[in-house]
Amino acid sequence: MNRLQNKTSVITGAATGIGKATVELFAKEGATVLCADINTEEMEKTANELNKNGGNVKSYHVDVSDEESVTNFANQVKEEFGTIDVLFNNAGTDQEGGKVHEYPVELFDKIIAVDLRGTFLSSKYLIPLMLDNGGSIINTSSMSGRAADLDRSGYNAAKGGITNFTKAMAIDYARQGIRVNSLSPGTIETPLIDKLAGSKDEEMGHKFRDANKWITPLGRLGRPDEMAKVALFLASDDSSYVTGEDITADGGIMAYTWPGKMLIDNEWKEDTE
Structure with a gap:
């Protein structure tokens, strides 16, 4: 407990999923948490609940793809807090777009704008609010930034860019005491997954989760709170000698080259029930 005591943390994409879980965990660990998202209604609900229980959480409407919105937010944070200690660049979006020759330009631009440009x-x-005192930056990438997905080249490009952008930032700011790492989740139970693949209660969503059970060595989708714990490690002094790294938390998917025997081994599939 109190691993982020007296630290000011900014979390983008804070309203739902991994962002929301991280807001909750960081607040419990003693941080002042500044939540940024376009979905202010959900953020404010979380902030109010945490503040009732002794937290120090504030919410801000920010569109990370819009330079003016981000600069206004940064200026407000500087005016109110002066400096920050942790930045979790978590805001992102995703959507299938078909093969590259079919892929809508406006969809590609949107995903790049939110995920990569937003970071x-x-x-x-x-x-600039970290240069005097150092700190930690965590960028949400994805296992899809390390390997490719069918019909999602825009997302693959954005997340691959974030993974390498993280390494560039780590080199740029190491001598200023700013550590920069990326977190690459696998498939996590979030509202975005419900939107992309269907909810647990929908037939397609059920089929999607069943498929992920056998293709994921740990036999299930990940939880937002599990990703928040990785973010906490990277934000805290527990990772004081870690920078320029991409930590993949995907239940083991990236550990194998191809499904191989998994495709025909019924015992493997049944073990996930």
Whole structure:
């Protein structure tokens, strides 16, 4: 407990999923948490609940893909807090778009704008608030930034960019005492997964989760709180000598080259029930 005591943390994409779980965990660990998202209604619900229980959480409407929105937010944070200690660039979006020759340009631009450009803009305008005292930056990438998915080239490009952008930032700011790492989740039970693949109560959502049970060595989807714990490690002094790394938390998917025997081994599939 109290691993982030007296630290000010900014979390983008804070309203739902991994972002929300991280807000809750960071607040419990003693941080002042500044939540940024376009979904202010959900953020405010979380903030109010945490503040009732002794937390110190504030919410801000921010569109990370919009430079003016990000600069206004950074200026407000500077005015209210002066400096920050942790930046979790977690905001992101995803959607299938078909093969590259079919892929809508506007969809590609949107995903790049939110996921990759948003990480750049938030870093560019908030890093100055970390230069004097150092700190930790965590960028949400994905296992899809290390390997590819069918019909999701825009997301693959954005997340692959984030993974390498993280390494560039780690080199740029190491001598200022700013550590920069990326977190690459696998498939996590979030509202975004419900939107992409269907909820647990829908037939397609049920089929999607069943498929992930056997293809994931741990036999299930991940939980947002599990990702939040990895983010906490990277944000805290527990990872004081870790920078430029991409930590993949995917239940083991990236540990194998291809499904191989898993495709025909019924015992493997039955073990996940």
